[in-house]
Amino acid sequence: MTAVQAHEGLDLTAIRGDFPILSRTVREDRPLVYLDSGATSQRPRQVLDAERRFLETHNAAVHRGAHQLAEEATDDYEAARAKIAVLVGAEPEELVFTKNATEGINLVAYAFSNSSIRTGLGPETERFVLGPGDEIVVTELEHHANLVPWQELCRRTGATLRWYSVTDDGRIDLDSLELTERTRIVAFAHQSNVTAAIAPVAELVRRARAVGALTVLDACQSVPHMPVNLTELGVDFAAFSGHKMLGPSGVGVLYGRTELLEAMPPFLTGGSMIEMVRMEGSTYAPPPQRFEAGVPMTSQAVGLGAAVDYLSAIGMDRVFAHEQELARVALDTLAEVPGVRIVGPTDLTDRGGAVAFVVDGVHAHDVGQVLDDRGIAVRVGHHCAWPLHRRFGIAATVRASFHVYNTADEVAQLAEGVRAAKEFFGVA
Amino acid sequence: MTAVQAHEGLDLTAIRGDFPILSRTVREDRPLVYLDSGATSQRPRQVLDAERRFLETHNAAVHRGAHQLAEEATDDYEAARAKIAVLVGAEPEELVFTKNATEGINLVAYAFSNSSIRTGLGPETERFVLGPGDEIVVTELEHHANLVPWQELCRRTGATLRWYSVTDDGRIDLDSLELTERTRIVAFAHQSNVTAAIAPVAELVRRARAVGALTVLDACQSVPHMPVNLTELGVDFAAFSGHKMLGPSGVGVLYGRTELLEAMPPFLTGGSMIEMVRMEGSTYAPPPQRFEAGVPMTSQAVGLGAAVDYLSAIGMDRVFAHEQELARVALDTLAEVPGVRIVGPTDLTDRGGAVAFVVDGVHAHDVGQVLDDRGIAVRVGHHCAWPLHRRFGIAATVRASFHVYNTADEVAQLAEGVRAAKEFFGVA
Amino acid sequence: MKLEQMYQEIILDHYRQPHGAGLREPFDAETHHVNPTCGDEVTLRVKLEGDEVKDVSYESLGCSISQASTSVLTDLVVGKSVQEAFRILESFQEMAQSRGKVAGDEDVIGDGVAFAGVSKYPARVKCALLGWMAFKDAVVRVKEEA
Amino acid sequence: MKLEQMYQEIILDHYRQPHGAGLREPFDAETHHVNPTCGDEVTLRVKLEGDEVKDVSYESLGCSISQASTSVLTDLVVGKSVQEAFRILESFQEMAQSRGKVAGDEDVIGDGVAFAGVSKYPARVKCALLGWMAFKDAVVRVKEEA
Ligand SMILES: Cc1ncc(COP(=O)(O)O)c(C=O)c1O
Numbered sequence A, B: 001m002t003a004v005q006a007h008e009g010l011d012l013t014a015i016r017g018d019f020p021i022l023s024r025t026v027r028e029d030r031p032l033v034y035l036d037s038g039a040t041s042q043r044p045r046q047v048l049d050a051e052r053r054f055l056e057t058h059n060a061a062v063h064r065g066a067h068q069l070a071e072e073a074t075d076d077y078e079a080a081r082a083k084i085a086v087l088v089g090a091e092p093e094e095l096v097f098t099k100n101a102t103e104g105i106n107l108v109a110y111a112f113s114n115s116s117i118r119t120g121l122g123p124e125t126e127r128f129v130l131g132p133g134d135e136i137v138v139t140e141l142e143h144h145a146n147l148v149p150w151q152e153l154c155r156r157t158g159a160t161l162r163w164y165s166v167t168d169d170g171r172i173d174l175d176s177l178e179l180t181e182r183t184r185i186v187a188f189a190h191q192s193n194v195t196a197a198i199a200p201v202a203e204l205v206r207r208a209r210a211v212g213a214l215t216v217l218d219a220c221q222s223v224p225h226m227p228v229n230l231t232e233l234g235v236d237f238a239a240f241s242g243h244k245m246l247g248p249s250g251v252g253v254l255y256g257r258t259e260l261l262e263a264m265p266p267f268l269t270g271g272s273m274i275e276m277v278r279m280e281g282s283t284y285a286p287p288p289q290r291f292e293a294g295v296p297m298t299s300q301a302v303g304l305g306a307a308v309d310y311l312s313a314i315g316m317d318r319v320f321a322h323e324q325e326l327a328r329v330a331l332d333t334l335a336e337v338p339g340v341r342i343v344g345p346t347d348l349t350d351r352g353g354a355v356a357f358v359v360d361g362v363h364a365h366d367v368g369q370v371l372d373d374r375g376i377a378v379r380v381g382h383h384c385a386w387p388l389h390r391r392f393g394i395a396a397t398v399r400a401s402f403h404v405y406n407t408a409d410e411v412a413q414l415a416e417g418v419r420a421a422k423e424f425f426g427v428a
Numbered sequence C, D: 001m002k003l004e005q006m007y008q009e010i011i012l013d014h015y016r017q018p019h020g021a022g023l024r025e026p027f028d029a030e031t032h033h034v035n036p037t038c039g040d041e042v043t044l045r046v047k048l049e050g051d052e053v054k055d056v057s058y059e060s061l062g063c064s065i066s067q068a069s070t071s072v073l074t075d076l077v078v079g080k081s082v083q084e085a086f087r088i089l090e091s092f093q094e095m096a097q098s099r100g101k102v103a104g105d106e107d108v109i110g111d112g113v114a115f116a117g118v119s120k121y122p123a124r125v126k127c128a129l130l131g132w133m134a135f136k137d138a139v140v141r142v143k144e145e146a
């Protein structure tokens, strides 16, 4: 499969050869330098092939049919779940396939609001009831996907949203908030998609448990980039997306501890999630099926399984080391450009591989345009973390983010591009 | 692209050549006879290629990035929406991409329950408020996807579920229910996934409008199989899935009249659906973006666009004619097998191409097993329409369902297989 | 042709002439299980006497596999201790879920070994287990109530 | 290199020295528009006198394109009738959304033609229109209140 070197570094020639898109050019013959994997990653041939093979030989509706194709498709779909479970240190039945991480977080939020309307529900759902006086805690650095669903949950239940604020180097400020006995949920990003700061998960879980709150981990920027064992972390829920981890779009995963998933009422309802349906009312299947209504993203789950194989063959510890090295190059080279300010930690302690920055006198959009003109794809804007940007008094940053296929040389081009942008806009 | 014959029939050799899976064998060298397209259809090379081409050249996060790939990906994604809009006679902005039809129907149901909790909502959402005394009307032949979400909506709001019952030949019995001034929603399948009866949409819409109720059309079994113009039908909402129309899994479409989508509060919340986010609260983008939270099923939308191209090149009227012809063959040949009873209309008037039946003395599961042993893939069970089966006093039926790639010869094998099943189980 | 491997004669015999069918009094617990994919149902009653399974009676709506396996169940567990019955159940379940890998021990599960072929068809495993799970559930309920 | 096509000298001039910047009194309506993808914002005030656009004043936080285009806006619409201003707006918008297909009529949109290159970059079109949409919205509000 993936060729990796015997010793430390990755065999980037072999890896890059697996990603067809990386050999294209943009903007009149510039080789593509793709530094936007934090938004979405690219896919290796192995993932594309696995999906195609599935579609050309086994495709059928899963968990429904009794013919051979249906058996094979169901086996492949469940095998993918099992592979992902191994990657994140969970049991397969603790993983629900969703369309993306956003759906996963919303699923948890709706479990609470659906439970808060008591008609027709069993006592096992009582632990999810929220009302005025209850508190949901997030942080100021959250992606909108781990903020807006909680705002809306508060609207629907009367609970209050509170948040940890952010330190000057872009970390969660643990001193900024005390949880209370009324804190019911603590939701936070494992790694910020802007500052790349890695959260002190153990401490946050400890505090949440001390007051009996449930934890929701936004693992969108951790599972794709570092070894993660959800059981060891001790969180109650976690969500991540396939498209950020070399897998297909249209598939994500929600992790929930079995005991919780078993107690939760359904979210999306329809086929395949039922136990018994009458016109007068229905009962529901056990998890994870209870939360997978309708024909699911079958080939996409299979593709995600192949992405897990690909990453595992490299080793998540080596993926992390590689990205930290790229972050180091980015931080070092950008440090030499006057007027560049990093938003986030400038050393590598508890830090992943995305680097966000502003350039004095040149707006992020304009920096991005100059980089794009040189073939370098970065993201500019608030990266769906608007409150974090407000916290730093800025509208937009430039963010470079990486994956296994990026080289130190590509990253070094970033600083050159920033210099060119400054020159172009006459900011010496 | 697709080769079709100059005159009436489809060029099945050319069409079948487009579907790689159809040339495989099952159960020790039996050629695959795939008669389960009602559950999920197979995909032509053109769709697989379109998706792969997108992933190998343009893949990026849509509606977020400012670099060239992001522009191209956004263009492809929106071009797919525009193609689908042409197919179903709608405006692009009236179409929301969902993961499947089930999500689409749930989205509408949650728009009502979210509106029914009034805190923090504008007056435009008032038309979606439901409470005790209000009625939601469905039919007894609905797929669980168009039944359970309404049961749950009733649970959440206190509204009452009522339903049209079903005639002996498997059609909606229009005389079985009178709508009232309290009827707020009328939800029904365009074509039953079991009986294949086509609903009298115009009459149902007329009655709903007369009492001021909104209509929700489950178009899962119509859009893939016949010409459908949603604007002409006059329904308020409609939902269908990509995987049943030669497109990818993991993508579906919700249609909603602009005026309604504009007034609806969000369902899933997170990135890309916001206008402005502060810790204290957020405002939302106009539709369809408001309902597409998170990174969407990008390549799948592109694949669905290619499926629309494929179907349009054949012509939906010819697709329908072909499937009706296959239904005729199935009905004629099964009629000659003693003890076979069709569940659904036995003539072709207002009827699509699925044929469900029971065999006296042999359980559907056992019939299916014998068919599977001969390479014929059908679906057995209640096909997610359990109340319909109860209505006929049966637990399970055998269902054969078709698409453009099926031949009359394949369909004729069905009756032979049923004879073999009767013989095997000693039911002469 | 694999069909005969799956539908062994013993299965067809039990299917045509199910043992112990019908719902009988007296009973200690009644359960109702369904197979959500195909709608098959079984209503099953258990009568214990001390630790002995005194009677298992049932009414079922289902395919040959589910009917025959419930019939085999009654043959195997009636007259046995609860402990012994559960040992048989575990053995049968292990075989049924083994994807054809476990042949089943005839000394323990008797006619149950005929279902080894079924275990190769994952969609039918639930059929084979329908009555057994209803039985397990019923016994658990009796014990819980005691 | 396409960069110079997009960032024409005129644009950079307006960006470095925006015309009409700052929020002024008196005004009839104030609007606040944001670009949801990048967080850019503009607060814009309109003062009408009869049917004449008497003043447009604004405060904006944004990239060179959005700043320059708002600056060009004030040059073009202040002193014009509302009808004329809207005709200019439509013409500018048509060009901006044309994906490089409409060059823009210099007689109508003056310095606005410099933004023809921007129209080839769909992600930047919203930047070019930010101030214009805020202006449109503000005028509509004045009219509605009247
Ligand atoms: C009539 C009907 N409605 C709804 C659905 C649900 O579609 P999906 O499972 O793709 O959401 C189906 C197919 O399963 C169907 O046939």
Ligand SMILES: Cc1ncc(COP(=O)(O)O)c(C=O)c1O
Binding pocket: A038, A039, A100, A101, A102, A103, A143, A145, A146, A189, A191, A192, A193, A218, A220, A221, A241, A252, A384, B271, B293, B294, B295, B296
């Ligand atoms: C930290 C974080 N959380 C949540 C998300 C949302 O993921 P998705 O859009 O795939 O649902 C993202 C990425 O967009 C992210 O970076």
